[in-house]
Amino acid sequence: MANTLVVEKAKTSKIHEVDFDNLSFGSTYTDHMLVCDYVNGEWKAPKIVPYQPISLDPSAKIFHYGQSIFEGMKAYKDRDGGVWLFRPLENFKRLNKSAKRLAIPELPEAYFMEGLTTLLQLERDWVPQNPGSSLYVRPFMFASGTGFHASPADEYKFIIACAPSGAYFSGKVKVLIEETYSRAANGGVGYAKAGGNYAGQFYPTQLAVEKGYQQVIWTDDNNHEFIEEAGAMNVFVRINDTLITAPTNDRILDGVTRKSILDIAKSEGIATEVRKISVKEVVEAAKNGSLKELFGAGTAAVVSPIAAFGYQGVDYDLPELENSYASLLKQRITDIQYNRAEDKFGWRYKVI
Amino acid sequence: MANTLVVEKAKTSKIHEVDFDNLSFGSTYTDHMLVCDYVNGEWKAPKIVPYQPISLDPSAKIFHYGQSIFEGMKAYKDRDGGVWLFRPLENFKRLNKSAKRLAIPELPEAYFMEGLTTLLQLERDWVPQNPGSSLYVRPFMFASGTGFHASPADEYKFIIACAPSGAYFSGKVKVLIEETYSRAANGGVGYAKAGGNYAGQFYPTQLAVEKGYQQVIWTDDNNHEFIEEAGAMNVFVRINDTLITAPTNDRILDGVTRKSILDIAKSEGIATEVRKISVKEVVEAAKNGSLKELFGAGTAAVVSPIAAFGYQGVDYDLPELENSYASLLKQRITDIQYNRAEDKFGWRYKVI
Numbered sequence: 209m210a211n212t213l214v215v216e217k218a219k220t221s222k223i224h225e226v227d228f229d230n231l232s233f234g235s236t237y238t239d240h241m242l243v244c245d246y247v248n249g250e251w252k253a254p255k256i257v258p259y260q261p262i263s264l265d266p267s268a269k270i271f272h273y274g275q276s277i278f279e280g281m282k283a284y285k286d287r288d289g290g291v292w293l294f295r296p297l298e299n300f301k302r303l304n305k306s307a308k309r310l311a312i313p314e315l316p317e318a319y320f321m322e323g324l325t326t327l328l329q330l331e332r333d334w335v336p337q338n339p340g341s342s343l344y345v346r347p348f349m350f351a352s353g354t355g356f357h358a359s360p361a362d363e364y365k366f367i368i369a370c371a372p373s374g375a376y377f378s379g380k381v382k383v384l385i386e387e388t389y390s391r392a393a394n395g396g397v398g399y400a401k402a403g404g405n406y407a408g409q410f411y412p413t414q415l416a417v418e419k420g421y422q423q424v425i426w427t428d429d430n431n432h433e434f435i436e437e438a439g440a441m442n443v444f445v446r447i448n449d450t451l452i453t454a455p456t457n458d459r460i461l462d463g464v465t466r467k468s469i470l471d472i473a474k475s476e477g478i479a480t481e482v483r484k485i486s487v488k489e490v491v492e493a494a495k496n497g498s499l500k501e502l503f504g505a506g507t508a509a510v511v512s513p514i515a516a517f518g519y520q521g522v523d524y525d526l527p528e529l530e531n532s533y534a535s536l537l538k539q540r541i542t543d544i545q546y547n548r549a550e551d552k553f554g555w556r557y558k559v560i
Numbered sequence: 561m562a563n564t565l566v567v568e569k570a571k572t573s574k575i576h577e578v579d580f581d582n583l584s585f586g587s588t589y590t591d592h593m594l595v596c597d598y599v600n601g602e603w604k605a606p607k608i609v610p611y612q613p614i615s616l617d618p619s620a621k622i623f624h625y626g627q628s629i630f631e632g633m634k635a636y637k638d639r640d641g642g643v644w645l646f647r648p649l650e651n652f653k654r655l656n657k658s659a660k661r662l663a664i665p666e667l668p669e670a671y672f673m674e675g676l677t678t679l680l681q682l683e684r685d686w687v688p689q690n691p692g693s694s695l696y697v698r699p700f701m702f703a704s705g706t707g708f709h710a711s712p713a714d715e716y717k718f719i720i721a722c723a724p725s726g727a728y729f730s731g732k733v734k735v736l737i738e739e740t741y742s743r744a745a746n747g748g749v750g751y752a753k754a755g756g757n758y759a760g761q762f763y764p765t766q767l768a769v770e771k772g773y774q775q776v777i778w779t780d781d782n783n784h785e786f787i788e789e790a791g792a793m794n795v796f797v798r799i800n801d802t803l804i805t806a807p808t809n810d811r812i813l814d815g816v817t818r819k820s821i822l823d824i825a826k827s828e829g830i831a832t833e834v835r836k837i838s839v840k841e842v843v844e845a846a847k848n849g850s851l852k853e854l855f856g857a858g859t860a861a862v863v864s865p866i867a868a869f870g871y872q873g874v875d876y877d878l879p880e881l882e883n884s885y886a887s888l889l890k891q892r893i894t895d896i897q898y899n900r901a902e903d904k905f906g907w908r909y910k911v912i
């Protein structure tokens with residue numbers, strides 16, 4: 209396929225307008241994007257074109273029925289200018305898992321992998337080298353087919369766009385354990401990276417932000433009894449010296465960072481448990497001092513320590529540890545991602 | 561506002577290309593649309609422009625985070641060429657209820673009502689007069705603001721597009737009572753007309769279609785114990801001579817047709833109950849013969865009798881009644897909508 213991938217280069221580059229020392233998250237885009245169309249029952253060969261607006265009929269189903277999914281990855285630059293991805297096949301597989309649940313046709317692996325690699329090779333100068341920065345890579349797919357009938361579209365677009373990015377969170381992260389709203393239903397689409405899952409979180413998150421929190425920790429929708437995940441991160445709890453995270457299910461996104469962190473923790477000799485975590489257990493552990501850490505894990509947020517959580521009107525501060533699991537695990541995973549350490553798991557993927 | 565509503569007329573009309581005797585649902589669009597932009601913290605005055613493609617940046621949040629809502633209304637033409645809407649303020653209020661839940665800024669009432677009326681006056685020739693046909697009116701709103709950060713957009717578009725339409729369903733409707741998948745979570749966005757609610761239904765509906773059903777009847781996500789609603793309709797059950805529908809809650813759309821049907825039924829002296837309906841009760845009623853009718857009610861589908869339902873591998877046929885509630889109520893509501901009868905409820909709204 210690589211031979212047939214058509215590349216239309218941008219006439220000029222915007223790269224000189226970008227201040228790589230002061231990157232925000234996901235708000236400047238590179239010169240090119242990959243575009244692939246599903247028409248007449250098949251995915252046509254992808255093309256790389258200059259980053260440009262998308263033109264859609266007002267009746268395109270993306271506007272009406274939320275048929276959209278996405279992925280989030282990062283390209284990392286090492287000291288020698290080499291560019292790397294982290295477990296990209298996991299993102300590809302999850303994309304197709306999401307596609308299936310949203311009744312979107314699955315994409316051939318080669319279109320994703322070769323399209324992605326070729327695009328990143330072309331955009332290599334856009335991958336930042338500054339510590340903590342990376343090129344955020346956003347593959348997404350949506351219904352471009354038209355009609356006001358509530359049924360799956362007959363045409364789709366798959367696009368990969370890239371944004372040189374700095375940190376996702378700034379400052380200390382304080383979270384609110386949610387007691388009223390929910391992110392996902394049993395038997396719903398919570399395990400998919402479906403657009404609609406995110407829009408539904410914005411209002412409850414705004415309410416939490418008004419109360420002084422940055423993020424909501426979602427709980428099950430039956431009784432708000434168990435901790436599930438955060439807006440764009442899976443959640444880890446350290447009680448005494450055991451690291452615990454909720455099992456994935458049809459409400460929780462199966463995070464690539466989550467499973468990588470679990471593997472690294474095990475290899476570091478940290479006791480891990482994958483089991484349901486009740487809010488009650490976390491609150492009691494906070495009260496009796498056995499709750500040592502709480503952190504989020506996700507591609508965008510990497511490993512984000514949580515400084516405090518709120519529940520039923522009470523705030524619980526987490527201790528500030530010298531040698532936290534969060535800092536160790538963040539070090540280890542970023543060492544692999546930025547090609548600073550041996551990759552015994554075979555997770556790194558060379559782009560160029 | 562009416563004075564300031566800018567109208568840019570289409571140079572030519574597509575109306576002669578349309579076969580008004582063979583209209584499908586929502587697949588041909590009229591010559592104009594209303595567009596209103598939210599920028600710099602406010603909704604700018606709406607404009608009427610020729611129906612045309614929308615151009616968006618690939619990072620527009622509609623593609624990534626599902627921030628989109630819509631409404632569905634119909635414009636009806638009477639024998640004298642008069643054009644009517646049905647309770648349009650209810651749709652306006654629900655639009656803003658949806659907007660709030662999806663963290664989209666609420667729209668001023670005048671922008672909606674005057675925009676809608678002016679657009680329909682301009683498109684009056686597009687409103688079909690054939691029995692069972694109408695002009696389907698689709699107001700929708702979505703995030704046009706950009707960024708890969710999972711947070712609400714700072715720009716939005718509100719659009720009204722119109723499609724002359726025939727019946728939503730063709731043939732007899734057979735439904736499947738869902739036991740695995742769910743439409744909405746407690747504390748979720750099910751009560752909003754959010755795009756994401758529809759995409760999530762497509763896959764389970766496809767599975768039902770493969771088994772020979774047209775639609776899924778959604779049940780609660782805790783235990784699939786209670787009947788909630790169908791894809792784009794609320795559901796009514798007639799047991800003996802009582803008409804029953806589920807109470808609305810945060811998982812169920814508060815349908816305009818549903819509440820109108822309830823009012824009409826009462827005024828016809830039909831016993832009505834708004835209460836939870838267990839699947840068990842419906843199955844038992846089907847077995848002992850007390851289940852007389854099952855029908856869906858919604859703007860698109862009007863009143864759609866259900867011929868049979870499937871549950872746990874068994875199909876239950878509904879009897880074919882001479883004088884069904886469904887046919888009476890459909891007659892009464894469409895008589896009001898098409899200005900064929902007195903409107904004692906004050907629901908009709910004159911467009912022109």
Ligand SMILES: Cc1ncc(COP(=O)(O)O)c(C=O)c1O
Pocket residue numbers: 280437438439440441442461462463464465466505506507508
């Ligand atoms: C809801 C949700 N949970 C968890 C994650 C973390 O997943 P990953 O580590 O694959 O980025 C993400 C972000 O991708 C997410 O959107």
Ligand SMILES: Cc1ncc(COP(=O)(O)O)c(C=O)c1O
Pocket residue numbers: 632753789790791792793794813814815816817818857858859860
């Ligand atoms: C999920 C859902 N339920 C019910 C309805 C019926 O609502 P209404 O009667 O207002 O059209 C609709 C359609 O609008 C819907 O989408």
